[in-house]
Amino acid sequence: MQSNKHYVLFLLIFLVGAFSSKAQEQKVVPLSVTAVQDTIVAPLFLAPLGQDNILLDSVATDSLNKKKPLLLDKITYKAKDYVRLSQKENKIYLYNEAEIYYQDTELKAGVITMDYVKNEVYAGRLKDSLGNYTQLPYFKQGGSVVIPDSIRFNFDTQKAIIWNSRTEQQAAAGALGSDSMKVYAEKTKKENDSVYFLSEAKLTTATDTIDPDYYIRIKKAKFVPKKKVIAGFSSIYIEDVPTPIFMPFAYFPLTVGRAAGILMPAFGNDPNTGYFLQDMGYYVPLGDYADVTFSGDFYTNGSWGMRAASIYTKRYKYRGNINFRYENQVRSQKGFSDYSLSKNYNIQISHSQDPKASPNSRFSASVNLGSSEFYRNSLQQRNLPNTQNNTLSSSISYSKTFPAYPSVNMSLTATHSQLTSPTATADNPDNITMSLPTLQTSMERIFPFAKRDGIKKGFIQNINFQYDLNAQNRLTTNDQDFLTSRMFNNARVGARHRIPISTNFKIAKYFSVSTSANYEDIWTLETFDKRFDAETNTTVRDTISGFDRFNQYNFSASIGTTLYGTFDFGEDKKIQAIRHVMRPSISYGYAPSFDQYYDQYIDGNGEVVQFTRFEGTLNGVPRLGRSNSLSFSLANVLEAKVSDKDSTKLEAKKVPLLSNLNISSAYNLESDSLRLSPLSINGGTNILDNKMSINFSANLDPYAIDNNGMRINTLNANNGGSLFRLTRANANITYSISSDMFGKDKDEEEEEEEENPFDYVAQSGGRTDDLFGRADSFSDNPMDNNKDDSDIENPKYGTKIPWNFRLAYSAGYSNSARQNTFGNNALMFSGDIELSPRWKVGGSSGYDFQNSGFTLTQLRFERNLGSFNMRFNWTPFGQYKRWFFFIGIDASILSDLKWENRSQPVRN
Numbered sequence: 063m064q065s066n067k068h069y070v071l072f073l074l075i076f077l078v079g080a081f082s083s084k085a086q087e088q089k090v091v092p093l094s095v096t097a098v099q100d101t102i103v104a105p106l107f108l109a110p111l112g113q114d115n116i117l118l119d120s121v122a123t124d125s126l127n128k129k130k131p132l133l134l135d136k137i138t139y140k141a142k143d144y145v146r147l148s149q150k151e152n153k154i155y156l157y158n159e160a161e162i163y164y165q166d167t168e169l170k171a172g173v174i175t176m177d178y179v180k181n182e183v184y185a186g187r188l189k190d191s192l193g194n195y196t197q198l199p200y201f202k203q204g205g206s207v208v209i210p211d212s213i214r215f216n217f218d219t220q221k222a223i224i225w226n227s228r229t230e231q232q233a234a235a236g237a238l239g240s241d242s243m244k245v246y247a248e249k250t251k252k253e254n255d256s257v258y259f260l261s262e263a264k265l266t267t268a269t270d271t272i273d274p275d276y277y278i279r280i281k282k283a284k285f286v287p288k289k290k291v292i293a294g295f296s297s298i299y300i301e302d303v304p305t306p307i308f309m310p311f312a313y314f315p316l317t318v319g320r321a322a323g324i325l326m327p328a329f330g331n332d333p334n335t336g337y338f339l340q341d342m343g344y345y346v347p348l349g350d351y352a353d354v355t356f357s358g359d360f361y362t363n364g365s366w367g368m369r370a371a372s373i374y375t376k377r378y379k380y381r382g383n384i385n386f387r388y389e390n391q392v393r394s395q396k397g398f399s400d401y402s403l404s405k406n407y408n409i410q411i412s413h414s415q416d417p418k419a420s421p422n423s424r425f426s427a428s429v430n431l432g433s434s435e436f437y438r439n440s441l442q443q444r445n446l447p448n449t450q451n452n453t454l455s456s457s458i459s460y461s462k463t464f465p466a467y468p469s470v471n472m473s474l475t476a477t478h479s480q481l482t483s484p485t486a487t488a489d490n491p492d493n494i495t496m497s498l499p500t501l502q503t504s505m506e507r508i509f510p511f512a513k514r515d516g517i518k519k520g521f522i523q524n525i526n527f528q529y530d531l532n533a534q535n536r537l538t539t540n541d542q543d544f545l546t547s548r549m550f551n552n553a554r555v556g557a558r559h560r561i562p563i564s565t566n567f568k569i570a571k572y573f574s575v576s577t578s579a580n581y582e583d584i585w586t587l588e589t590f591d592k593r594f595d596a597e598t599n600t601t602v603r604d605t606i607s608g609f610d611r612f613n614q615y616n617f618s619a620s621i622g623t624t625l626y627g628t629f630d631f632g633e634d635k636k637i638q639a640i641r642h643v644m645r646p647s648i649s650y651g652y653a654p655s656f657d658q659y660y661d662q663y664i665d666g667n668g669e670v671v672q673f674t675r676f677e678g679t680l681n682g683v684p685r686l687g688r689s690n691s692l693s694f695s696l697a698n699v700l701e702a703k704v705s706d707k708d709s710t711k712l713e714a715k716k717v718p719l720l721s722n723l724n725i726s727s728a729y730n731l732e733s734d735s736l737r738l739s740p741l742s743i744n745g746g747t748n749i750l751d752n753k754m755s756i757n758f759s760a761n762l763d764p765y766a767i768d769n770n771g772m773r774i775n776t777l778n779a780n781n782g783g784s785l786f787r788l789t790r791a792n793a794n795i796t797y798s799i800s801s802d803m804f805g806k807d808k809d810e811e812e813e814e815e816e817e818n819p820f821d822y823v824a825q826s827g828g829r830t831d832d833l834f835g836r837a838d839s840f841s842d843n844p845m846d847n848n849k850d851d852s853d854i855e856n857p858k859y860g861t862k863i864p865w866n867f868r869l870a871y872s873a874g875y876s877n878s879a880r881q882n883t884f885g886n887n888a889l890m891f892s893g894d895i896e897l898s899p900r901w902k903v904g905g906s907s908g909y910d911f912q913n914s915g916f917t918l919t920q921l922r923f924e925r926n927l928g929s930f931n932m933r934f935n936w937t938p939f940g941q942y943k944r945w946f947f948f949i950g951i952d953a954s955i956l957s958d959l960k961w962e963n964r965s966q967p968v969r970n
Contacts, residue, residue, distance in 0.1 A: 137164045141174075152179040158188065159197065166204050171213075172197030181217040203255075206287045215252070222252035231288060231316045243267060243316055243955055244274070245285060258285040265291065265314060267953035268929040275928040276300045276951075280312070290315055298959070316955075320347040325357060326958035332965070334393070335441065336362030343369075351376045359441065364392040367441070382413035382427070391439060406439055408432030411458075422463045429456040434482045434493060434541050449942060450918055452483040467514075468506045475500045492538040492552070500534035501557075524565040533557035533585075536680055556680030559583040569621070577619040584682075585611045589675035594665050601665065612659050612676060612684045622647030638714050639703040649693045656684040693728035693739075721747045735775035738764050741786060754797045762786035763878075771879030791875040800866035867893035887911040900926040918942060929953070 139145065141156035148155065153175055156162070160174040162183070172188030185199040201208045211226035227250045231243040246264040253259060260283040268274035276299065283293040290313065297308040315323060327342030343357025352374035359367040367389040375381035386409055393402040411429035437448040456478035464470045477500065481493040505528055512523040534556065539549040564578035591604045627642040660674045676683045700720040706713070723745035730737045744759035765773050766781035778787045874885040892906030902924040908917035918940060925932040932949040950960025 137162065139163070139174075139176075153177050160185075168202040169199065169213075170197075170201075171199035183215050183217075184213070186212040210250075220252075220254055222250075224250035224252065229287070242953070243291075243314065245291070246277075247285075250285075256286055256289075258287070259283070260285050260291075263293075265293075266929070267951060267956055270928075276930070278312070279304075286316075288316055290317075314956075320353060322346045325355070328960075328962055330962070330964050332361070332441075334363070335365050338362070338365075340442070348372075348374075359389075361392075363395075365441075366390050378416050379419050380413065380415045382411070384412075385410040387432075387436075389436070389440060391441070404435070404439060406433035406436040408436045411456075422465060423461065425460045427458040429458065429478070430454045431456050431478050431480060434480060437482065438484075452481065454478070454480040454482055468508055470506070471502075471504050473502045475502065492540050494539050494541070494544055494549075495536070496539070496549075497534045497536050500532065502530070502532055504528065504530040521565055521567045524567060525563070526565065527561060527563040530560050531557065532560075534680065554678075554680040555587045557585040558681050559585070573621055573623050575619070575621045577617075579615065579617050581613070581615045583611060583613045584676075585609065586676065586679045586681070588679070590678050591675055592671075592673045593663050596666070599666055606675065610675070612656065614653070614656050614685055616651065616653035616689070618649060618651040620647055620649035633705075633714075636705055637702055638705060640719070641701050641703070643699040645697040647695050649695075651689065651691055651693070653685055653689040655686060655688045657686055659684040660686060688732050690731040691728050692731065693726065695724065695726035698723040698725075698745075718747060720745060736765060736773060740764070740789065750797075751803075753799050753803070754795065756793075756795050758793045759791070760788060761790040763789045767879060787877075789876070789878040791873075793871070793873045795869075795871040797869040798867070801862060801864045802866075863896060865893065865895040867891070884912050888917060890917060894922075902926075916940070 139154075139156060139160070139162045141158060141160040143158040144155075146155040146157075147153075156174040156176075158172060160171055162169045162174060162176075169183070169185060171185035173186050175184040177183070185201075187195040187199070188197045189195055195211075199210050199213050201210070201213065207229060208224065209228040210224045213222065213224050215222035225248065227245075227247050229245050231245060244266050245260070246266075247260040248262040250261070251259045260280065263280040263283050263285075264274070264277040265280065266274040266277040268276060278293075278296050279299055280291075280293040280296045283291055285291050293309075293312040293314070295308065295310060296312045298305045315321065323345055325341060325343040325345055327339040329337070329339050331337050338359060338361040340359045341357050342360070343355060345353065345355050347353045352372060354370065354372040357369045357371075359365075367387070369385070369387045371383065371385045373383045386407070388405070388407045391404045391406065393404075394400045409429060409431055411427050413425065413427040415424050415426060417424070431454055434454075437445045437451065457475060458477075459473055459475040461471065461473040464472075475497070477497045479495045507526045507528050509518060509523065509526045511525055512518045518524050535553055536555075537550060537553040539552065543549045543551075559582065561581045562578060563580075564576060566574065566576040569575055587607070587609060589606045589608075589610045591606055593602050593604070594600075595602045622645060625644040625646070627644070629640045629642075631637055631639060659676065660672050662670050662672045665671050672686075674683050674686075698720060699722060700718075702717045702719055703714045704717050706715050723743075725741065725743050727741045728739040730739070741762040741764070742759075743762065744757075746755070746757040748755050763773070764777055764779075764786055766776045766778040766783060766787070768774050779785050869889070869891045871889045873887045876883055876885055888908055888910045890906075890908035892904070894902060894904035896902045902922075904922040904924075905920060907919035909915075910917055916939070919938060921936045921938065923934040923936075927949075929951055930949060931952050933947070935946040937944050944965050946962070946964045948960065948962040950962070951957060
């Protein structure tokens with residue numbers, strides 16, 4: 063009777079497992095009364111290709127030979143067509159969309175076979191009616207994903223064998239796609255959870271995982287997911303064609319996120335410097351908020367360079383970077399007449415503080431200083447555009463606000479300005495000006511006769527005053543003395559206290575009147591005395607150390623109004639109306655003479671020479687002579703009301719004709735001659751839907767000049783000339799246009815601008831308009847490395863060819879003494895054109911009409927080869943004549959697989 067009960071129980075269990083076809087989660091159940099429950103785990107690997115639904119011979123198992131359970135959690139599984147349990151074979155079969163889940167492991171395949179005695183799992187594909195394989199196994203364990211053809215895994219030993227596996231390793235946290243490594247292997251052996259051995263493997267970063275355009279073939283390798291691949295003999299294949307590029311062994315880092323590592327150099331040959339290695343270095347991450355990169359250049363003629371760069375950032379706190387570059391450049395050989403040795407350096411620091419970090423204080427820095435000839439003599443391609451910059455400037459500042467009434471703002475700033483052009487440094491040997499530091503303090507405006515929160519009306523209530531202080535230590539030096547103790551020899555220290563008092567009111571509702579008085583107190587720590595030495599027959603200047611001061615003050619008043627004029631042409635006209643806005647104003651200024659601060663001495667000719675001891679101090683000298691003048695100005699704005707091309711829009715649009723046109727002059731009431739000041743005119747406008755910007759200025763002198771070019775007290779009109787004499791004129795025109803401006807309405811353009819607010823990022827401190835060339839370095843990532851591959855495979859344009867064009871014209875005319883010359887007269891232009899989704903050409907150049915020659919000219923050619931990027935940059939002539947060629951892999955994880963060749967300019 064007892065045995066019959068066992069038989070019935072066994073029969074029920076068998077029927078449940080054999081005939082269950084529900085596609086739902088199942089729990090593994092005991093197979094006999096005496097057997098211990100065994101469960102199956104799904105691993106990460108494949109079964110042999112073509113053996114997708116194979117049944118292996120089962121091993122007879124004695125139910126009394128119990129095994130200690132190794133599983134730590136329940137296994138759940140399901141399949142679409144059926145789930146079949148075989149008591150005879152000790153296996154469970156899952157068919158069509160089979161799935162197994164265990165802890166953080168997930169296995170999906172067309173067919174899955176579980177051996178619950180051996181604790182093994184087999185997964186494979188399904189073949190459809192056309193003979194095509196579908197439902198490839200998908201294995202996910204933690205963050206690792208493998209897609210094989212078939213897999214076999216043992217849960218007891220944690221080992222597996224995989225055939226035709228495919229996995230993708232992130233190059234950086236969260237970065238998948240073209241910048242991640244894809245690993246293929248015909249046969250893979252899993253040794254444990256973190257080590258795999260590959261046979262006949264392929265590594266690539268191509269987006270096409272089925273037929274990559276290139277790959278690195280590896281016969282044998284050790285693969286540690288998210289860490290590294292250590293390979294034996296490796297060779298590169300392009301379009302399945304082997305290349306002569308091979309490596310006897312290779313190491314591929316796959317670390318997720320930032321990791322320390324070697325930066326591979328670029329190599330080449332130059333007739334002036336010999337063979338070289340450029341940008342060889344090492345990268346080191348410093349915690350979660352900073353990193354540092356060390357790199358260097360080495361040349362066989364003895365030249366060398368070194369660089370250190372660090373980027374740091376902390377969200378909601380600050381961000382910045384520090385760059386230091388040094389080059390030791392050797393020309394020719396010792397003993398030759400053209401031998402030279404130059405040591406150039408450049409320091410760049412940038413720091414910005416998040417406003418939310420400290421609302422009442424702020425620290426910022428923007429530093430760019432170094433040798434004046436650093437950019438001109440640098441051997442690095444990235445510095446080419448900066449050869450056209452004539453100045454280097456820096457500023458480091460800390461500001462603090464004390465919000466209690468009356469609030470006070472204080473700032474401490476160190477500044478630096480340096481001339482770099484050869485002509486500028488020749489004309490001014492002391493080409494570096496610095497302030498170390500400048501203290502600026504200002505107090506908010508106080509209205510003593512009005513309530514703080516009330517409305518201020520009339521002359522009395524609008525009376526207000528402020529206080530500000532400017533104190534600084536300014537010095538001038540040159541490249542030789544810079545950063546030495548000699549740079550402080552010409553230091554000047556001084557302070558200027560200023561208290562402005564002003565008020566304003568209206569007359570007859572249409573005229574605004576303002577009056578002001580300004581008091582200044584100037585302090586200095588040294589003054590200079592002058593005397594004539596009869597023995598040496600020279601004027602001697604003595605420095606007097608110690609505190610000294612002088613004060614001065616002035617008064618001013620002005621009255622102005624605003625006039626509007628509209629010319630209507632009718633709403634049925636193209637130009638419906640023109641509106642003219644004028645803002646005339648007249649000002650009066652008076653300042654007394656402070657001749658009490660002046661002394662005199664008698665020179666060798668017996669003449670009296672007047673001087674002040676404050677001559678040569680930081681804040682200038684006291685005013686000598688009374689100032690009493692009238693000045694007037696007229697500001698104009700001219701705009702048109704134009705019918706919109708879109709008939710659905712009811713409102714006409716406003717088009718600026720002149721954004722501003724300002725005219726000003728002055729009349730000196732104290733002068734006995736030449737009382738009229740030259741008429742100053744400046745203006746600007748934007749036309750062609752703001753594609754072209756025009757700015758201009760000019761000076762018109764009402765007085766004539768003599769034969770020596772000196773102004774005389776005779777009006778030019780009375781001297782047989784015109785009413786005014788043009789003495790100076792400047793004009794600047796910029797124009798920018800691209801294919802994006804055509805074929806799109808304004809709403810589409812605004813939407814694209816919101817999606818892509820930054821279309822171009824300046825590199826290495828170069829100009830954003832690339833009129834002086836683009837600061838590319840072939841050691842950096844390709845120019846368009848951030849372009850989405852979908853833009854290439856599925857371009858948004860059909861027969862249209864994307865392009866852009868930029869133009870800038872600058873002219874300066876001078877004729878103050880009948881010289882009739884142009885100080886500058888140059889046209890600069892640049893542009894790019896995409897001949898196809900993968901071909902892009904561009905260039906930049908200009909023509910200097912004054913010197914009758916072309917400016918820095920650069921031609922650029924770029925070809926996107928899928929996973930590769932090919933570029934050729936060429937400067938065909940001039941002082942910086944050179945060319946560069948580069949071909950390399952786009953993905954940063956294999957960016958060191960590249961080839962480049964370059965020339966270097968012949969330097970004097």
